[in-house]
Amino acid sequence: MESLTVGVLFSQRGFSRWYGSSQLRGTILAIDEINLNGGLDGRMIDPIICDPGSDPKQYSKLANKLLLDDGVSVIFGCTTSFSRKAVTPCVEKRNAILFYPTCYEGFDYSPNIIFTGPCPNQLHLELHRYLCERGRASYYLLGSDYVFPQESNRVIKDLVAQSNGKVVRERYVPLDCADSQIDDIVSDIMSTKANVVLSTVVGSGSTRLYDAFHERGITPNDIVIASLTASELDLSKMKHLPLSGHVTSSPYFASIETPENSLFCKRFVERFGRSVPIDTCAEAAYSQVHLFANAMRSLDGMDANRLREEIYRVEVNAPQGRIKVDCENNHTYQWPRIGVMEDAGTFQIVRSPSNSVKPDPYQINYVDVLAASCRPAFHFAL
Numbered sequence: 001m002e003s004l005t006v007g008v009l010f011s012q013r014g015f016s017r018w019y020g021s022s023q024l025r026g027t028i029l030a031i032d033e034i035n036l037n038g039g040l041d042g043r044m045i046d047p048i049i050c051d052p053g054s055d056p057k058q059y060s061k062l063a064n065k066l067l068l069d070d071g072v073s074v075i076f077g078c079t080t081s082f083s084r085k086a087v088t089p090c091v092e093k094r095n096a097i098l099f100y101p102t103c104y105e106g107f108d109y110s111p112n113i114i115f116t117g118p119c120p121n122q123l124h125l126e127l128h129r130y131l132c133e134r135g136r137a138s139y140y141l142l143g144s145d146y147v148f149p150q151e152s153n154r155v156i157k158d159l160v161a162q163s164n165g166k167v168v169r170e171r172y173v174p175l176d177c178a179d180s181q182i183d184d185i186v187s188d189i190m191s192t193k194a195n196v197v198l199s200t201v202v203g204s205g206s207t208r209l210y211d212a213f214h215e216r217g218i219t220p221n222d223i224v225i226a227s228l229t230a231s232e233l234d235l236s237k238m239k240h241l242p243l244s245g246h247v248t249s250s251p252y253f254a255s256i257e258t259p260e261n262s263l264f265c266k267r268f269v270e271r272f273g274r275s276v277p278i279d280t281c282a283e284a285a286y287s288q289v290h291l292f293a294n295a296m297r298s299l300d301g302m303d304a305n306r307l308r309e310e311i312y313r314v315e316v317n318a319p320q321g322r323i324k325v326d327c328e329n330n331h332t333y334q335w336p337r338i339g340v341m342e343d344a345g346t347f348q349i350v351r352s353p354s355n356s357v358k359p360d361p362y363q364i365n366y367v368d369v370l371a372a373s374c375r376p377a378f379h380f381a382l
Contacts, residue, residue: 003039003043003046004039004044004046004296004302005046005048005071005072006045006047006048006072006074006292007063007066007067007070007076007077008047008048008049008050008075008076008077009050009052009059009062009063009066009075009076009077009078009087010023010024010027010077010079010285011054011079011083012024012051012053013051013053013054014053014054015054015175016054016079016080016203017054018233018234018237019079019233019281022277022279022281022282023077023079023101023102023281023282023285025268025272025276025282025285026281026282026284026286026287027076027289028047028271029268029271029286030285030290034289034293040293041297045289045293047076048070048072050065050066054079054080054083056083056085056086057086059078059083060087060089060090063075063077063086063087063091068094072096073095073302073304074096074097074099074304075087075091075098075099076098076099076288076289076292077098077099077100078098078102079281080102080146080148081102081105081146082147084100084104085147088113091110091113092112095112095304096112097112097113097114097304097307097308098110098112098114099114099116099289099291099292100113100114100117101117101281101287102281102284103118103119103123103148103228103229103280104117104119104148105119105120105148105151105152105154106119106120106121106155106360106362107151107361107363108361109329109330110330111330114308114311114332115329115332115359116291116325116332118250118251119331119360120152120360120361121357121361121363121365122251122336122357123249123250123251124155124156124249125159125336126336126337126338126351127198127226127247127248128156128160130249130351131196131224132163132165136226137160137163137165137195138166138192138193138194139156139160139165139194139197139198140167140168140171140189140192140194140196140197141156141167141169141170141198142171142189142197142200142201143171143172144200144202144205145174145175146175148200149172149201152228153198156198169192169194171188173205175202175203176204177204177205177208179208179212182201182208182209183208183212186213190218190223195222195223195224196223196224197209197223197224197225198226198227199225199226199227200227200229204237206227206230206234207237207238209225210225210230210240210246211239211240213225213242213243214241214243215240219243220243220245220246220247221245224245224246224247225247226248227246227247227248227249229248230246230341231250231253232253232254232345232347233277235341235346236277241343242341243343244341244343245341246341247339247340247350248339248347249336249338250280250336250337250339251280251283251284251321251334251337252279252280252283252284252320252335252337253346253347253349254279254347255339255346255349256320256337256349258319260318260319261319264278264286264319265319283318283320286318286319287319287320290316290318291311291316291323291332292307294315294316295307295313295314296310298313311325312327320334320335320337321356322356324356326359329361329362331359331361332359333359334356334357335352335356335357336353336357337349337351337353338351
């Protein structure tokens with residue numbers, strides 16, 4: 001029986017290599033699990049793995065190679081919004097499907113993309129609501145200089161304004177920023193009256209931010225770092241474990257206590273070792289392969305139109321919780337959580353939903369939700 005060939009397009013080099021490597025590990029683990037269990041009715045999944053090196057031009061070039069030369073019609077890939085945007089014309093022109101597992105800023109749709117990472121109402125809104133309830137109203141917005149942080153801060157500024165908060169500064173650093181640039185910004189943060197740094201800094205800049213706070217003795221009670229991107233992966237790269245209390249918004253933390261997550265973590269450790277962090281990048285990439293597999297079990301070929309329709313009908317008991325794709329917008333129901341960093345290098349989950357949250361990538365309903373949930377708080381401790 002013929003195998004099912006798929007493309008895998010995550011960067012192993014360049015600024016996004018940390019996150020791309022984690023997404024590749026999640027993808028490989030899921031494919032291995034499926035193949036070891038007999039594949040899809042005997043059909044093995046055969047991945048063609050390409051490394052675009054964090055270069056948008058290479059993303060486009062390699063996507064076209066996969067679609068034209070290798071004949072794939074499904075790609076698992078892309079770690080950033082600019083890489084997704086580079087691949088979008090390729091999959092649309094060839095009527096292929098891109099499974100995109102990264103958190104992003106919303107306001108996008110393509111019939112050829114399945115968004116399996118969280119969008120703003122599942123990420124940004126939850127974090128701001130948590131901070132708002134604790135009296136954190138003075139924001140210093142700090143991000144890496146690319147699409148996700150810039151557009152995320154546009155969303156956050158709107159949320160802050162709706163809750164009568166204040167943005168005291170908005171700054172961006174290069175993707176390959178030097179430690180000294182972060183250190184200078186930390187000095188600037190200290191000169192303001194911000195009580196929260198909303199961070200969308202990625203890569204080495206993210207770890208330096210936490211290390212600089214630690215070295216200067218800035219505690220979360222003084223200024224909390226509230227991140228849309230930091231994960232167990234970032235914690236593993238820090239020189240100093242962070243002072244307990246900084247927070248992250250994410251659908252997944254490795255500390256989730258469910259049978260599905262316990263099994264996922266066990267298999268991940270068996271495959272990659274205990275020293276490799278398990279994070280939201282790996283989980284989303286892993287789960288989207290199982291979504292694909294569940295849909296393909298009802299199909300006898302790799303027709304993109306039929307696959308898309310079947311994707312809407314299936315669900316997966318993912319490590320974060322049961323997920324499914326919304327047929328209205330091609331985004332995935334997620335389980336927004338708030339995790340507080342601990343000195344042990346883990347996250348204590350302090351907020352979890354009772355049900356998965358419908359994706360709202362265009363934020364049609366977020367103002368009403370925010371108004372109903374953000375009431376004045378009388379204490380500032382996180």
